[in-house]
Amino acid sequence: MIPKFEVTTIIQKPVSEVFDAVYNPKKISGYFTTAGASAPLVEGTTVQWEFADFPGPFPVVVKQTVQNKLLVIEWEASEGGYNTQTEFIFEELNPRETKVKISETGWKETEKGVISSYQNCQGWAQMASAMKAYLEYGINLRTGAYKALYS
Numbered sequence: 001m002i003p004k005f006e007v008t009t010i011i012q013k014p015v016s017e018v019f020d021a022v023y024n025p026k027k028i029s030g031y032f033t034t035a036g037a038s039a040p041l042v043e044g045t046t047v048q049w050e051f052a053d054f055p056g057p058f059p060v061v062v063k064q065t066v067q068n069k070l071l072v073i074e075w076e077a078s079e080g081g082y083n084t085q086t087e088f089i090f091e092e093l094n095p096r097e098t099k100v101k102i103s104e105t106g107w108k109e110t111e112k113g114v115i116s117s118y119q120n121c122q123g124w125a126q127m128a129s130a131m132k133a134y135l136e137y138g139i140n141l142r143t144g145a146y147k148a149l150y151s
Helices: 015-023 110-137
Strands: 004-011 046-051 054-066 070-076 082-093 097-105
Touching: 004 110, 015 082, 015 097, 015 110, 046 110, 097 110
Parallel strands: none
Antiparallel strands: 004 097, 046 054, 054 070, 070 082, 082 097
């Protein structure tokens, strides 16, 4: 089995706002990278993502940026030694709704690779839900959610 997955959600906001919520370091720090993001996701750069409740920083290599359509990033697999690739696809359903698909691929077909893929699937699903809550209701779902899990 090749470890890969896709999570999807619909956010009641225009595609430009949803895209910016991932691209913009100030926005993504409000609901996901709660200890900060060093810079916007500009194609060809490497940014640092940090999480208040998880050891970091994590270097994120920005492979592709297509305004309001696509972001492709790579970062090191948790077992180390190689990168996985994550794609964010933004689809405008109408002027007030955006579908976001998040997929990640590239793990080794090992027990550790499969376990890491499951953990990241959980993380991206939670990120999508946190982004929806942040954009639609102005709340941060990550606050206090992981302290006991990773301390």
